[in-house]
Amino acid sequence: MAATIRDVARLAGVSASTVSRALSLPGMVNAATRARVAAAVEQLGYEPNRAARGLITGRTGTIGLVVPDLANPFFASLTKGVQARARRHDVAVFVADTDEDPTAESGLVRALSKQVDGVVLCSPRGSDEELAAIAQETTVVLVNRAAAGLPGVSYDNEDGMRQAVAHLVALGHRRIAWVGGPASSWSTQHRAVGLRNAVEALQVELAPVGNFAPTYEGGMAAADQVAATGATAVIAYNDLVAIGLLARLHSRGISVPGDLSVVGVDDIAMSRMARPALTTVRLPKQEAGRVAVELLLALLDDPDAASTTHGDLHGELIVRDSTGPAPLK
Amino acid sequence: MAATIRDVARLAGVSASTVSRALSLPGMVNAATRARVAAAVEQLGYEPNRAARGLITGRTGTIGLVVPDLANPFFASLTKGVQARARRHDVAVFVADTDEDPTAESGLVRALSKQVDGVVLCSPRGSDEELAAIAQETTVVLVNRAAAGLPGVSYDNEDGMRQAVAHLVALGHRRIAWVGGPASSWSTQHRAVGLRNAVEALQVELAPVGNFAPTYEGGMAAADQVAATGATAVIAYNDLVAIGLLARLHSRGISVPGDLSVVGVDDIAMSRMARPALTTVRLPKQEAGRVAVELLLALLDDPDAASTTHGDLHGELIVRDSTGPAPLK
DNA sequence: ATGAAAGCGCTAACAC
């Protein structure tokens, strides 16, 4: 059996409350007693029982993480970041995967919420109203989505798209195709806006080819339409789509970057390994997870810390072979 | 505030103990009372507080999962399987990532073990002794590793290698190179054994080129040595290594599968997207996670269920372009 | 079949 606080108290010759205080509020106990307690703790290998503590404090020392798909490298990295940062704070992480089912989202969060202090919700597809309802019941931090009034971390999609367009324009491109992700996705909408602003500012043309699944298959499906636009460059919703484009363009005999330059978003590991290696807007994935955890913990400590309520992360253009090496002839 | 068992008891006009029984041991309570309790539970949206229950039962309804690297697609899939199956059993999953640090392994398990009923430990690098010590303190199920006496799920690596070799030999290959993973890895060792058996049975030659990191970079590093062996085919420790080989061979002007056929292991999503698409031994990743959870839960219910103590999963050869389409000339 | 009472391990008033 594991040692309890009473065992420690007995061994240290003090009361249980003193042990409790020595551990949680060291300032409130005499240095000498504190040392005796520490010794007893050490000797017994005592670790407070979190369930018992939680029962009384109402805090579990646990947070939940809900992602659409763990097998998607983007979310896997994010999870890694969340998990690492939470551990630093001695907080455990429950992970739940909705399997890309938007219907499951709020149910999962609600189920989790009984067991955790707060939840990090990634790329939610639910409506703003649904999210607001969830936030009513539990402390939530959104990732990759901004919803009115809710705390969260998102990426500056507009700026990322600006960087991508600027790069392509500098290489001589004047007509740029855009393969969107799911129409309902917050990031697709914002990337589209950023793109429109950027092409307008730089006086080039944008050729949107519609919305596709954010997958390799989505890219394969979009490729022929991209080719038909007559654009000399294409920006894809994400790297998976861009790699799908690469595959289909290759089998059509369309050379990248010779005939068409391709840019993705995310910078998943796979992008470096693609042929040609993919130019992409790198999104700091683990960083988003870390920021989300910090935000959540801050919010739990002080529920109306309105000042730190939203994080905004920047992407960084990574130039690889799919847009080079030579400028457009 | 959430409803407590007393609220339910009051509303149903019974005592708290009756509510408790109605929920956990329905057989022990009168059908009529049971119905009244059920109605009250429904009306109040009551959910038992797990921490309070755990305090007395000693069970948390939570399991831990320790993986070397969440960003590795292999472990991401596995985690997905674990998480999905655990949810079916209404069990929550704590996920921890060791960041490929074997030293962190046992510490993490120990830390987790205070908060969970049992732990699924994936691809542990620790010694058999370390693992045995951990198993002493908490219920553990190993994945991708068999250690004397410990329950676990692993793959039939020997058979997987046999399939790969048979395929290559049927295509006409007579000298097959092998790029091993980390020397300390259990699966490297077993794959090597399977390979030796297979080449012996089929009367062909094996050319091992040593041990490399189980990554894309590892594959890049191994490629030139592979080429130098004079083999016409190579089997890589895993798909990441195989894709690294593909990249380096391509830049050396060595054609795959024209000059050299390449086979990987795992069948991660990336393999389908490689150019040429990678022939590989598909390992059921999510399935391993599911089996591990079932095993762990069975063990928790009956600590000496020695019968179901080890699962063995089979790989399946997936033939793609990196070993075809034409047989060796 | 049901209720009363005790207590899991801990923290938070409240005394001193």
Add this chain to the structure above:
DNA sequence: GTGTTAGCGCTTTCAT
């Protein structure tokens, strides 16, 4: 600064 008391929400004897 420290001990005493009470109680978080639940399950589990032990009565009845």
